[in-house]
Amino acid sequence: MKKSKLIKKTLTICIATLFFTVISSSVNGIDNYSLPLKASLFTPPMPQVEGTLGDNSWYISDVYVSFLYDPKLVKEIGYFINGGWHEYTGNPFLVSGEGEYFIPWYWIDEDSIRHDMFPIAFQIDTTPPTIKLTKLILGNKEISFNATCSDSISDIEFVEFYVDDELNITVYEEPYTYLWKGSGKHMVYAIAYNYAGLTTQSETLDTTPRSRSYNIQFFQMLLQKLSNIILLIQQIYLK
Numbered sequence: 001m002k003k004s005k006l007i008k009k010t011l012t013i014c015i016a017t018l019f020f021t022v023i024s025s026s027v028n029g030i031d032n033y034s035l036p037l038k039a040s041l042f043t044p045p046m047p048q049v050e051g052t053l054g055d056n057s058w059y060i061s062d063v064y065v066s067f068l069y070d071p072k073l074v075k076e077i078g079y080f081i082n083g084g085w086h087e088y089t090g091n092p093f094l095v096s097g098e099g100e101y102f103i104p105w106y107w108i109d110e111d112s113i114r115h116d117m118f119p120i121a122f123q124i125d126t127t128p129p130t131i132k133l134t135k136l137i138l139g140n141k142e143i144s145f146n147a148t149c150s151d152s153i154s155d156i157e158f159v160e161f162y163v164d165d166e167l168n169i170t171v172y173e174e175p176y177t178y179l180w181k182g183s184g185k186h187m188v189y190a191i192a193y194n195y196a197g198l199t200t201q202s203e204t205l206d207t208t209p210r211s212r213s214y215n216i217q218f219f220q221m222l223l224q225k226l227s228n229i230i231l232l233i234q235q236i237y238l239k
Helices: 002-027 035-041 212-238
Strands: 046-050 063-068 074-081 084-087 093-095 099-109 114-124 130-139 142-150 156-163 166-171 176-181 187-194 199-201
Touching: 046 114, 063 114, 074 093, 130 187, 130 199, 142 156, 142 187, 156 176, 166 176, 176 187
Parallel strands: none
Antiparallel strands: 046 063, 063 093, 074 084, 074 099, 099 114, 130 142, 142 176, 156 166, 156 187, 187 199
16 A cells, blocks of 8 residues: 555656656747657658559559658758769659669768668559450360460559459469350450559450451461462463
């Protein structure tokens, strides 16, 4: 019981001392209350990255970088980008261009002591992936739809295959293939997603074993071969 009273009494004295220290500092016009409190309340400059955020922590736009800090306690902030050091002027600076960024930076406190900080890390991808859909006829009721995709920045995350505008399957690894089995004419397309969340839809193909354009190409090729044979026979007889 005595110990509890002693703890309460000590706590009361500490709170009272802190209260009168703050009041005294405010009356005397001292910023940040008092010198002993300044170090405990102050936090280093905080970098801020602003832009349109996509998936998986990728930005899908240019970004602006700024710092939150107390100008009374920070003499200078410097950052390294585009091959050189720059002094932060208080205005956000623009970072454009795709890729992964690691921007070293430092700050100098009121006592002229330099503090080197961890780099500011972020990544930008503003270009959607590419995709090309082809089909391979395996039989009268089997067609393999193959999506050839690429993305040079954040890479391909997955590909969705749609049949008559309904999602049928999601493929997460190459080869990005969908095996269709059935009959009748249905429309198939695929959508490629990169890790930034950007997408591209492929052309639409049908599930008929032979299309009209395919038949025309086939007969054109056949006529060309017949023409070459006739020309070869004529050359032989002319000799």
